[in-house]
Amino acid sequence: MTFEMSIVQLPEPSLQFGGATQQTDPKVGLEYAGPFDLRFGSARNPFINVGLVGTKETLDSATKWLERCSDTIPFLGDPSSLNRSFPSFAGAFHKNLQFSDEMTVTVPGERLDQLSEQLTKRDRFERFQEIVDIFVSGITSLAKRDTNRPDVVLICLPKSISLKARTVDRELSQEEKKVAKHIEDQQGLRQLELFDLSEEIEQTKEDLLKRDLRHALKAKALELRLPIQIVTPSLTEDSGTNQEPATRAWNFSVALYYKSGGVPWRLPVGEVETCFVGISFHHFRTTMRHMVHSSLAQAFSSEGEGFAIRGEAVPADPDQRRNTKLTERQAFILGTQVLNEYRARTGNAPLRLIIHKTSEFDKPEIVGFRDALREIPIVSMVTLVPSAFRLLRFGAYPPNIGTVCTVNGHRTFLYTSGYMPALETYPGPHIPQPFEVRCFGDSKPTDAVRDVLNLTRMNWNTADIRGKWPVTLSFARRVGGILDEFGDEVPEESSLRYFI
Structure with a gap:
């Protein structure tokens, strides 16, 4: 044979940015040539209006993080193409972040803590929905404004919510249980392939068994036509278990810029x-x-x-x-x-x-x-x-x-x-x-x-x-x-x- x-x-892949240069690395291209939509000239708004919804504590942390991203954040370690210092939001995107008390909604922290503790009880589904409704009320108040309407909203979750209320079990019908079992069986058949990648994009059994807080909040934001970005303590706080600060700033800022209507880069x-x-x-x-x-x-x-x-x-x-x-x-x-x-x-x-x-x-x-x-x-x-x-x-x-x-x-x-x-x-x-x-x-x-x-x-x-x-x-x-x-x-x- x-x-x-x-x-x-x-x-x-070669990517286009604001200047004439093309780069393969988004960080290099943004730092030296700015985002692609710099080419739009005067049609481009020089500011991004950022709304915030959260408890008093999480709003304080998120505000400090936004202020931190407005300045240079050096990489703590040996720099490389993968690990680069963050040049500040304006340095990378040529826009300034605007946020203020007028674009901020405070939600009750004590009530959220109580609800997160009650998720293990029989009425956990109702408690989960109440958590969703509390944040949705804040998004709604910002979305309905004629003035001071933000371009994007940060949903600032307390640690208790991000740890305990990320998902909640669903009550499944017999039909749904059969479907979940079928998905589980099919995934088991694929274990013959080492490090199978399909689960990164295909639906899993857990997608049917649980409601996801991020999905629930984004669905309401979609209905209100106001993009949101979820912020948790793993973003705003330094610790030994989360990413290095400059890396967090890069990833957060690219997503924020795109959600606000920007075009960070594109293919030629x-x-x-x-x-x-x-x-x-x-x-x-x-x-x-x-x-x-x-x-x-x-x-x-x-x-x-x-x-x-x-x-x-x-x-x-x-x-x-x-x-x-x-x-x-x-x-x-x-x-x-x-x-x-x-x-x-x-x-x-x-x-x-x-x-x-x-x-x-x-x-x-x-x-x-x-x-x-x-x-x-x-x-x-x-x-x-x-x-x-x-x-x-x-x-x-x-x-x-x-x-x-x-x-x-x-x-x-x-x-x-x-x-x-x-x-x-x-x-x-x-x-x-x-x-x-x-x-x-x-x-x-x-x-x-x-x-x-x-x-x-x-x-x-x-x-x-x-x-x-x-x-x-x-x-x-x-x-x-x-x-x-x-x-x-x-x-x-x-x-x-x-x-x-």
């Missing part, structure tokens, strides 16, 4: 305007049927504009195979929704549309998507499968990030994590696992792997360059959980800045 293998090394726009779409599946509850399956599309334009759309609901069958499929009609409807939303946001249809999924596309899905996207010149469907395939090389380190291995000319494997020459190390905790990239449609595998690698750098929720999943799929669990909390209705706002 003939065995042929070729290995190609892709360059690290090629000759062909492209829409990237990730398709995933999740369960949610509805008043029409207690448990249903729903498809979820996360889409991104060439300029980085991201939005999320929930597809049609279908009955959740606990006997269904792991790889949930869309019918031809459902694929057509979801493809049409994505295209309409893209046009509404950009003014034009893309010339190229790429769909990512973690399961194979079957014939009805292919026909449905192609029918919906028949006006798009280039349509490609790409499956990303965490693989048991491994490459070994001499020395102590795994293959470089961006390594592409093609076996017998038709199976392609991509490392989106691995040794990073710029850092002179592999910064991951486990053996890096490549994706098998399977491409169907108008794009070549060489284009597909390059797109996937580039999109791992488009996570505007962090300044870290170590993301493994492309942004088309990386927030699937989080978006699904928030839409589950949102309920039956379709939210008026679909921008990804409300979900991350």
Whole structure:
């Protein structure tokens, strides 16, 4: 039997910032060239209005943290490309943070402490909802203002809440218990793959068994169309168990900037305007049927504009195979929704549309998507499968990030994590696992792997360059959980800045 293998090394993704320079590291690009939207000139607001909701103690800590981020924060240790000092918020983003008592809402700390202690009792579900309602009342009062309406709100959680009320057990029906058991069984079958990555984006048993405080708060913020950022003591306080202060400042500031409406960086726009779409599946509850399956599309334009759309609901069958499929009609409807939303946001249809999924596309899905996207010149469907395939090389380190291995000319494997020459190390905790990239449609595998690698750098929720999943799929669990909390209705706002 003939065995042929070729290995190609892709360059690290190049990112655009405010100046003419392009960098592979967001921290370097922001420090030396500023955010991409500096190019917008006078249309750009020089301030970000930050609202705060929390107890007196957490508001004091959050205010001190914002003041701290307004100045340089040196890295405490040996600096490197991964570990850089924070140049101040204005130094990195060329905007100043504005916060004041007029944009601050104080909630009762003693009552929150009491509620967190009562979560172990039989009425824990009601106590959890009361915690949610207390913070939602603060968000609502800021959202309804005609003046002093913030661009983004920090929800400052006390330690008792962040430790004890992060999740609460759900009361499951028999149908839901069957679905949860099915998910658990399917995850058990995947344990044969070492360090399987799928659970990072796919729904787990715990997603069904518990309500999540972050998801509940973000769902209400989505309804009020006011982005929020959760702040806990692990962000605002220095300790031996949390990240180093400069690193926390970088990650916090990038997320805050994006949620306030900014564009931190973007991929260079090629000759062909492209829409990237990730398709995933999740369960949610509805008043029409207690448990249903729903498809979820996360889409991104060439300029980085991201939005999320929930597809049609279908009955959740606990006997269904792991790889949930869309019918031809459902694929057509979801493809049409994505295209309409893209046009509404950009003014034009893309010339190229790429769909990512973690399961194979079957014939009805292919026909449905192609029918919906028949006006798009280039349509490609790409499956990303965490693989048991491994490459070994001499020395102590795994293959470089961006390594592409093609076996017998038709199976392609991509490392989106691995040794990073710029850092002179592999910064991951486990053996890096490549994706098998399977491409169907108008794009070549060489284009597909390059797109996937580039999109791992488009996570505007962090300044870290170590993301493994492309942004088309990386927030699937989080978006699904928030839409589950949102309920039956379709939210008026679909921008990804409300979900991350």
